[in-house]
Amino acid sequence: MTMEQHRILIYILLAIVTTNLIRVLPMVFIKGPISNRFVRSFLYYVPYVTLAVMTFPDMISATPTPWPGLIALVVGIIAAWLRLGLLPVAAICCLIVYLL
Amino acid sequence: MRGKAQHIIHGLRDGFPIALGYLAVSFSLGIIAAKAGLTSGQGFLSSFFTRASAGEYGTYSLIAVKAAFAEVIAMCLVVNLRYMLMSAALSQKIAPGTPWIKRILMSFCITDEVFGISIAHPGYTPPSYMYAAALLSTLFWATGCAIGITAGSLLPQHMVTALSMSLYGMFLAVFIPPARRDRNVLLAVIASFTLSGICAVAPVISQWSSGMRTVLLTVVISAVAAWLKPIKSDDNGAA
Known part of the structure; x- marks a missing residue:
C-alpha cells in the first residue's frame, strides 16, 4: 500500500469513529431531556x-x-x-x- | 413475529424515497471523493459507515488538500453536532426496557432524513422500523458514492460540474424550509451567508482552510444566535 492510500484510510477511519461517537454518546449518557437553555438553543442553530x-x-x-x-x-x-x-x-x- | 415483520416492511416503504434521493446526492459526493483520491471501494465503506452528507463533503475536501488529521476530527465534530441533538431526542422515543445494544444500534441509524421519519413514527419508534429504513437508504447512499467515484471521471467536465450542484441543492432543501418557518433561523442563515462570503475573500482568514472556517463560523454564529435569540423553553429543539 502506498503512503497516500495509507493516509486516506486514516482520514476515513477518523471520520467514521468521530461521526458515530457523536451519534452514540448522547444515547448512552443522556437520561432525561437537556435542560440548559443556551445549550439547547446552540444545538438548535x-x-x-x-x-x-x-x-x-x-x-x-x-x-x-x-x-x-x-x-x-x-x-x-x-x-x-x-x-x-x-x-x-x-x-x-x-x-x-x-x-x- | 408478525409485528416485527410489519415494522420492517414499513421501514422499507418509508426508507425507499429517502434512498432514491441519497443515490443522486451521493453520486456527486463520489465525484468529490474521487478528486481526493479515494477508490470506489474506499468510498463505499466510508459512506456506508459515516452516512453524513455534510460531514463526508467536508472530510473529502480536507483529504484533497492533505489537511491535518486533527482538522478532520474538528470538522466532523462540528458539522455533525446536530446528530448529538437528534440522538438526545431519539432517546426519548425508544420504549422503556429496550436493551442497550438496540438503543446504540438505533443511534447509529441517525441521518437527517431517517431521524425525521423515526421521530414522526407514532408512539415509540420500533427498532426494526429504523434498522430497515436506515439499511436500505445506506446501501443506496454507499452505492451512489462508489458509482460517482467510478463514473465521475467518464462524464464530461460540464456534466460533473452540473451534478456537483445536487449536494448544495440538498443542503438548501434542509435549511431553507426551517428558515421560512422560524424568523430567527432566517436571520442566522443570512448572517451565515454574509460572514461566510466575507471570510472567503478577507485577508488572512481566506488563507485558512475551508474546514477551519466552517468550524469557526458555525460555532461563533450559533453561539451568538443562541445568546441573542434563545429558543422558547417549551420548544423541542430537535424539530
Missing part, C-alpha cells in the same frame, strides 16, 4: 448555520464562472422555500448549471 456556511460561497465558486452557480443558488432557495423537497431542489440546481 448548529445544523442550519453549518449547512448555510458550506453552501455559500462554495456553490458559486464550484462553477467555472460565478453566474451559473449564483443563479442555481437563487432558484434553489426559491424552490426550497416553496418546500419542493430534497430531490426536486437538487435536480433543479443541477439542471440550471447544465443548461447555462
Whole structure:
C-alpha cells in the first residue's frame, strides 16, 4: 500500500469513529431531556448555520464562472422555500448549471 | 413475529424515497471523493459507515488538500453536532426496557432524513422500523458514492460540474424550509451567508482552510444566535 492510500484510510477511519461517537454518546449518557437553555438553543442553530456556511460561497465558486452557480443558488432557495423537497431542489440546481 | 415483520416492511416503504434521493446526492459526493483520491471501494465503506452528507463533503475536501488529521476530527465534530441533538431526542422515543445494544444500534441509524421519519413514527419508534429504513437508504447512499467515484471521471467536465450542484441543492432543501418557518433561523442563515462570503475573500482568514472556517463560523454564529435569540423553553429543539 502506498503512503497516500495509507493516509486516506486514516482520514476515513477518523471520520467514521468521530461521526458515530457523536451519534452514540448522547444515547448512552443522556437520561432525561437537556435542560440548559443556551445549550439547547446552540444545538438548535448548529445544523442550519453549518449547512448555510458550506453552501455559500462554495456553490458559486464550484462553477467555472460565478453566474451559473449564483443563479442555481437563487432558484434553489426559491424552490426550497416553496418546500419542493430534497430531490426536486437538487435536480433543479443541477439542471440550471447544465443548461447555462 | 408478525409485528416485527410489519415494522420492517414499513421501514422499507418509508426508507425507499429517502434512498432514491441519497443515490443522486451521493453520486456527486463520489465525484468529490474521487478528486481526493479515494477508490470506489474506499468510498463505499466510508459512506456506508459515516452516512453524513455534510460531514463526508467536508472530510473529502480536507483529504484533497492533505489537511491535518486533527482538522478532520474538528470538522466532523462540528458539522455533525446536530446528530448529538437528534440522538438526545431519539432517546426519548425508544420504549422503556429496550436493551442497550438496540438503543446504540438505533443511534447509529441517525441521518437527517431517517431521524425525521423515526421521530414522526407514532408512539415509540420500533427498532426494526429504523434498522430497515436506515439499511436500505445506506446501501443506496454507499452505492451512489462508489458509482460517482467510478463514473465521475467518464462524464464530461460540464456534466460533473452540473451534478456537483445536487449536494448544495440538498443542503438548501434542509435549511431553507426551517428558515421560512422560524424568523430567527432566517436571520442566522443570512448572517451565515454574509460572514461566510466575507471570510472567503478577507485577508488572512481566506488563507485558512475551508474546514477551519466552517468550524469557526458555525460555532461563533450559533453561539451568538443562541445568546441573542434563545429558543422558547417549551420548544423541542430537535424539530
